[in-house]
Amino acid sequence: xxxxxxxxxxxxxxxxxxxxxxxxxxxxxxxxxxxxxxxxxxxxxxxxxxxxxxxxxxxxxxxxxxxxxxxxxxxxxxxxxxxxxxxxxxxxxxxxxxxxxxxxxxxxxxxxxxxxxxxxxxxxxxxxxxxxxxxxxxxxxxxxxxxxxxxxxxxxxxxxxxxxxxxxxxxxxxxxxxxxxxxxxxxxxxxxxxxxxxxxxxxxxxxxxxxxxxxxxxxxxxxxxxxxxxxxxxxxxxxxxxxxxxxxxxxxxxxxxxxxxxxxxxxxxxxxxxxxxxxxxxxxxxxxxxxxxxxxxxxxxxxxxxxxxxxxxxxxxxxxxxxxxxxxxxxxxxxxxxxxxxxxxxxxxxxxxxxxxxxxxxxxxxxxxxxxxxxxxxxxxxxxxxxxxxxxxxxxxxxxxxxxxxxxxxxxxxxxxxxxxxxxxxxxxxxxxxxxxxxxxxxxxxxxxxxxxxxxxxxxxxxxxxxxxxxxxxxxxxxxxxxxxxxxxxxxxxxxxxxxxxxxxxxxxxxxxxxxxxxxxxxxxxxxxxxxxxxxxxxxxxxxxxxxxxxxxxxxxxxxxxxxxxxxxxxxxxxxxxxxxxxxxxxxxxxxxxxx
Amino acid sequence: xxxxxxxxxxxxxxxxxxxxxxxxxxxxxxxxxxxxxxxxxxxxxxxxxxxxxxxxxxxxxxxxxxxxxxxxxxxxxxxxxxxxxxxxxxxxxxxxxxxxxxxxxxxxxxxxxxxxxxxxxxxxxxxxxxxxxxxxxxxxxxxxxxxxxxxxxxxxxxxxxxxxxxxxxxxxxxxxxxxxxxxxxxxxx
Numbered sequence: 103x104x105x106x107x108x109x110x111x112x113x114x115x116x117x118x119x120x121x122x123x124x125x126x127x128x129x130x131x132x133x134x135x136x137x138x139x140x141x142x143x144x145x146x147x148x149x150x151x152x153x154x155x156x157x158x159x160x161x162x163x164x165x166x167x168x169x170x171x172x173x174x175x176x177x178x179x180x181x182x183x184x185x186x187x188x189x190x191x192x193x194x195x196x197x198x199x200x201x202x203x204x205x206x207x208x209x210x211x212x213x214x215x216x217x218x219x220x221x222x223x224x225x226x227x228x229x230x231x232x233x234x235x236x237x238x239x240x241x242x243x244x245x246x247x248x249x250x251x252x253x254x255x256x257x258x259x260x261x262x263x264x265x266x267x268x269x270x271x272x273x274x275x276x277x278x279x280x281x282x283x284x285x286x287x288x289x290x291x292x293x294x295x296x297x298x299x300x301x302x303x304x305x306x307x308x309x310x311x312x313x314x315x316x317x318x319x320x321x322x323x324x325x326x327x328x329x330x331x332x333x334x335x336x337x338x339x340x341x342x343x344x345x346x347x348x349x350x351x352x353x354x355x356x357x358x359x360x361x362x363x364x365x366x367x368x369x370x371x372x373x374x375x376x377x378x379x380x381x382x383x384x385x386x387x388x389x390x391x392x393x394x395x396x397x398x399x400x401x402x403x404x405x406x407x408x409x410x411x412x413x414x415x416x417x418x419x420x421x422x423x424x425x426x427x428x429x430x431x432x433x434x435x436x437x438x439x440x441x442x443x444x445x446x447x448x449x450x451x452x453x454x455x456x457x458x459x460x461x462x463x464x465x466x467x468x469x470x471x472x473x474x475x476x477x478x479x480x481x482x483x484x485x486x487x488x489x490x491x492x493x494x495x496x497x498x499x500x501x502x503x504x505x506x507x508x509x510x511x512x513x514x515x516x517x518x519x520x521x522x523x524x525x526x527x528x529x530x531x532x533x534x535x536x537x538x539x540x541x542x543x544x545x546x547x548x549x550x551x552x553x554x555x556x557x558x559x560x561x562x563x564x565x566x567x568x569x570x571x572x573x574x575x576x577x578x579x580x581x582x583x584x585x586x587x588x589x590x591x592x593x594x595x596x597x598x599x600x601x602x603x604x605x606x607x608x609x610x611x612x613x614x615x616x617x618x619x620x621x622x623x624x625x626x627x628x629x630x631x632x633x634x635x636x637x638x639x640x641x642x643x644x645x646x647x648x649x650x651x652x653x654x655x656x657x658x659x660x661x662x663x664x665x666x667x668x669x670x671x672x673x674x675x676x677x678x679x680x681x682x683x684x685x686x687x688x689x690x691x692x693x694x695x696x697x698x
Numbered sequence: 699x700x701x702x703x704x705x706x707x708x709x710x711x712x713x714x715x716x717x718x719x720x721x722x723x724x725x726x727x728x729x730x731x732x733x734x735x736x737x738x739x740x741x742x743x744x745x746x747x748x749x750x751x752x753x754x755x756x757x758x759x760x761x762x763x764x765x766x767x768x769x770x771x772x773x774x775x776x777x778x779x780x781x782x783x784x785x786x787x788x789x790x791x792x793x794x795x796x797x798x799x800x801x802x803x804x805x806x807x808x809x810x811x812x813x814x815x816x817x818x819x820x821x822x823x824x825x826x827x828x829x830x831x832x833x834x835x836x837x838x839x840x841x842x843x844x845x846x847x848x849x850x851x852x853x854x855x856x857x858x859x860x861x862x863x864x865x866x867x868x869x870x871x872x873x874x875x876x877x878x879x880x881x882x883x884x885x886x887x
Contacts (some may be wrong), residue, residue: 198770200775201769201770201773201774201776203770258775258777284778286777465774466774467779469772469779524772524773528768583771584771608770608771627796
């Protein structure tokens, strides 16, 4: 193979100019180098599809792999195709598992992935698992198999305990990040923190905020003291306020802090101690935690407010006035997660103070209690959308909305990339006109051309889906609940929405026809979830027959023991989960899940 | 996890459409092995409905889509739900309960603690204290000359003053009481 000879350099007039080697015979190393500049996996994937040599070069040089659906390919496929991977991310259960709609023991075991990785990727450095079942055995295997393991990130996972964490602490000499987000971790009362050896100093991120049990604070202090590069520290509820002050003094360089437990009683000495500790944290930019924060302590944070870019008070039950005083000092905020206790007047203050805001999430403080009303309405969102020009991502729980408000919001902020509105009571119409909210959401999709994620709610007819199908060209994820009036609604979505990857639907009157009519669309998508709609088993069987590269999962009432085979085509289907896969049907389904 | 619910409803024969109430069982409950602290006190949250509903209430189900119990709606993550409700419950308990004060009795070898929020009024408190200190009271009665020995109950308020229990309304009392002291009849005079 001719080496890549530089053209014309140093060439004299005497010698004839050497012909440039044709590009398709350039050695793999050149392509690998070229591909390293492609940031997005989709670009790399496109390059790999161009020709065999590019395929070869790309797959051998791929360092980061993201498997968005753990059943889309087998672990062995992944390891075989990309032998040089150093960082892998795998996601398991469908999104609605977060809300209890997926039966327990559904699947998404991490073990086969860890086993395949241990075998095929000995140099693996990073693992991220989201919504998967990770056992202590998995963690032990991780600790034992990868000598340069550096980053472990577990998000919304379950199945492991502090024993597994102990294995990681003891075995991963070069660990940089241990990031545990919202997992269910069994507390075996093992002092896993103590298992980080005294010589271990490489930690940059330590997040154990979701851990329920106690940790040995002295051990934690020593760990924090010797890890000079620690940038992110997120404590759990077991760490009291005075210990927080001590920890901060030992790690004044931190950038991201998740506080522990706030004490219920106000003590002036403790306040001063905290205030002094925070004053020393000149690099602090991101703050979270503060679960049961008592308003009297908030001023202790004032000295860091100026520098904060990210504030997650979504577990804080502090009410409006104190909250507002605090947030209004954070003029550089880019991300704000807060409870609806902030109310409209609080959001009005956010609108005027936090002009750099990019992401806003407002969570419901009493989602199941209609009686306890908080004055958070469409007004708050309108204000923020009007005054925060960089706002592009919104998650908003409220109890009432109007078309006019949505139209105004759409006009104010055509730069939305993520718009998720959850009106708490299903089928809620525009409260002033009593009309469906079709016009409002239509305005959103027509105006926000870059919208990638959308969740709709309230009273909606098929009309809104016609708009979404026609206008939401960049939409990748759509969540629909209690909406639509006929098959047409689903048909509009599946026949439109050019970029749709994930569609999740619950409690809508959508039936078999649009599903079968748009079967081919499903192969262009990652997954489709439909629960409590109007589907029959016959349609699912037909879909499975028609589309062999889709896995069609039907989830039954867990108490039903009768196998799917004996049910007629007319039998209603409670939950359908369809996803494309090159791995064929999986074999780890529980009794209530059947692959059609 | 759902073992109890399974046994209960497994004995029920129903021909209702799937999804009318079957999804109730899929409501993810924290597994028993996960810290009991996670267990939700509020059964209403199990049903995730907007109306108060008992988790096992399947009898009134019809084939029509249920209005009440809606699983997984509003879409609040189980983790957030658990965490927030636990905190809210604790906070409510703090605001409405769990006010422990020391009770000393002259002559008693050790002090006791009572939760003032457990009682609705002075009568109940007095009875409870009697029950706590019966031995000491009867011992004192025996040691003294006999006759009536009313013990006076006094309390130390926020300012540190010793006050006689019973003068102010109950709610005001429990918010200002820091310590209780049962005094011998003779001293009280």
